[in-house]
Amino acid sequence: MSEALQTYFTKVGKYPLLTREQEIDLAKKIEAGDSRAKNKMIQSNLRLAISIAKKYQRKGCSLEDLIQESNMGLIKAVDRFDWRKGFKFSTYAYWWIKQSVRTHVASQASDIKLPAHTRNLLWKMNEMVKEYDDQFGQKPSYDEVSEALGIPTSTLMSMIKCSSQTSLDANIRDRSGGAGRKIAEVVPDNNAASVEDLLDSVKIKGVMRSALRTLTSREENIIRLRFGIGDSSEQSKGQFILSQNEVKEIRRIAK
Amino acid sequence: MSMPKGYISENGYATVIKSGGMSYKDIAEEMTRRGFKMKHSAARNILLEAMKKLAVGVCELYDMDNTDIMRVASDPRFQECVASYLEEESII
Numbered sequence: 333m334s335e336a337l338q339t340y341f342t343k344v345g346k347y348p349l350l351t352r353e354q355e356i357d358l359a360k361k362i363e364a365g366d367s368r369a370k371n372k373m374i375q376s377n378l379r380l381a382i383s384i385a386k387k388y389q390r391k392g393c394s395l396e397d398l399i400q401e402s403n404m405g406l407i408k409a410v411d412r413f414d415w416r417k418g419f420k421f422s423t424y425a426y427w428w429i430k431q432s433v434r435t436h437v438a439s440q441a442s443d444i445k446l447p448a449h450t451r452n453l454l455w456k457m458n459e460m461v462k463e464y465d466d467q468f469g470q471k472p473s474y475d476e477v478s479e480a481l482g483i484p485t486s487t488l489m490s491m492i493k494c495s496s497q498t499s500l501d502a503n504i505r506d507r508s509g510g511a512g513r514k515i516a517e518v519v520p521d522n523n524a525a526s527v528e529d530l531l532d533s534v535k536i537k538g539v540m541r542s543a544l545r546t547l548t549s550r551e552e553n554i555i556r557l558r559f560g561i562g563d564s565s566e567q568s569k570g571q572f573i574l575s576q577n578e579v580k581e582i583r584r585i586a587k
Numbered sequence: 588m589s590m591p592k593g594y595i596s597e598n599g600y601a602t603v604i605k606s607g608g609m610s611y612k613d614i615a616e617e618m619t620r621r622g623f624k625m626k627h628s629a630a631r632n633i634l635l636e637a638m639k640k641l642a643v644g645v646c647e648l649y650d651m652d653n654t655d656i657m658r659v660a661s662d663p664r665f666q667e668c669v670a671s672y673l674e675e676e677s678i679i
Contacts, residue, residue: 550633
């Protein structure tokens with residue numbers, strides 16, 4: 333735990349918890365627009381926000397961020413708390429804080445943003461897999477899961493792909509448990525040329541180079557024109573480099 | 588040189604217009620303008636001769652028969668490879 337977080341916890345621990353009567357009293361003042369009362373209500377419930385944030389620690393977000401989001405939910409709850417309903421503030425605030433933290437976790441835990449209903453389906457899928465595993469001692473097939481969830485297998489596969497992405501910079505653990513190479517280092521490049529192709533390419537280039545030396549200037553020019561090699565503008569077409577023989581031939585025709 | 592009636596090219600034709608190249612007719616006109624009087628058929632024959640020269644080495648490399656030289660030289664895939672190679676290397 334970071335030093336800043338430790339200091340924050342110590343500071344938060346000093347704010348006393350509120351009794352029900354104090355809560356109602358503060359809520360009335362907040363309604364009247366008393367900002368000091370609002371601050372007191374928030375400060376006195378920061379411990380609740382921390383305790384909820386801690387529950388989501390292992391969801392891929394830092395505790396500092398979770399506490400921040402949790403506090404945002406707490407502020408929202410303070411703004412909307414209606415003391416007339418007769419509930420304790422913590423009961424009301426719990427849902428706002430939880431909602432705020434869960435939204436943050438859902439948006440930050442994955443690099444791929446998934447719609448709420450997809451996240452819901454993924455949660456259902458995980459629950460279903462757990463139940464199946466407990467009951468039958470093995471994991472269900474994709475077809476069984478898709479049938480249970482009422483979605484096509486292709487959709488299920490897409491959802492699983494989206495939810496289980498891994499960073500290319502992540503280390504691969506070797507058998508001894510130590511961090512070895514990175515995933516990016518072992519992912520094969522299917523588009524890369526094979527060694528045989530590269531060797532062939534070198535050989536062919538050598539053959540082509542020597543064969544190109546045997547081309548006459550006329551052949552060379554026709555290839556250039558045919559495939560648009562070099563500048564194809566009208567100006568550059570008038571700037572062909574001609575061989576001495578061609579210059580002689582042009583001179584002969586001109587005479 | 589016209590193709591025999593009913594001829595279907597096995598691998599299509601090398602795409603030259605898209606890459607800024609000229610048709611044989613245009614090449615013949617351009618070369619004629621420069622003093623090398625020729626028809627479009629001559630332009631095509633000269634190009635094929637050049638391709639044959641380039642194909643010889645490739646056929647030797649892959650132990651192909653001499654009879655394959657013309658087939659390789661006139662293959663649009665080979666011609667496109669030659670063109671892209673020349674463009675990359677800027678040899679000519």
